[in-house]
Amino acid sequence: MAYISVSDLLDRYGTEEILQRTDKTELVSEELMEAAVAGEDLSGYPPEEQAAVADAIRLAEIAANDATDLINGYIAGRYQLPLMPVPGVLIRLCSEVARYNLYDDAPTEAIQDRKTATLKTLRDIADGRLSLGADKLGAAPQTAQSAVMVSDGRVFGRESTGGFI
Incomplete structure (x- = not known):
């Protein structure tokens, strides 16, 4: 599952820009794209326009999935995947890459x-210099890393060195 939806891309960058990058046929209007993304009934549109908008949405979804995969490659060593809920910073980063x-x-x-x-x-997130932070409910993403310290006891001490240390 992608961290962003096609709707997120439309909201962030505008329907016109996303259509310029995804509609290879130039048959899809902004109104049609927004209706299709919202899940509205498209029966009033010609079949070729319906096919064109489906292709445009598919291209945007591929870009979102590829961006999510790239992000997961960076953060998999530090956080348990998939992240639910998705931290806001990842939505922005995923949108930029998509x-x-x-x-x-x-x-x-x-x-x-x-x-x-x-x-x-x-x-920076992967190296631990930047945290994904907490979501709106205050829950921080679970980290996949935890420190465990194990010791076999002291090697040197006052007793073993005759009080020298």
């Missing part, structure tokens, strides 16, 4: 810079 993915081989410099910053943030 947007970059939608631009195929022609991202703008600004989008490339945002992806670079996102990857740096993911490295």
Whole structure:
């Protein structure tokens, strides 16, 4: 399951931008895309437009899933996956990577810079320099790492060294 939905992408970047990156036929209107993402009845639209919007949504979902997989690759060593609920910071990071993915081989410099910053943030999370924090209910994501200290006892002490230490 992806950390974001197509609806999240539309809300964050606008229907027009997401359509420019996903509609290869140029048959899908903003109204049709928003109706399809909202799960509304599309029977009033021609079959070719219905197929085109289904393809556009599929491309956006692929980008979201790929972004989620990339994020999971970074954080799997520190957090138990899947994360439920999804921390807000991951929604933003996943959106940035998915947007970059939608631009195929022609991202703008600004989008490339945002992806670079996102990857740096993911490295910081993976290295423990940045926490995913708590969700709105106050629950922090469970970490997969825990420290366990084991000792065989003292090797050196006052008794074994004749009071020298």
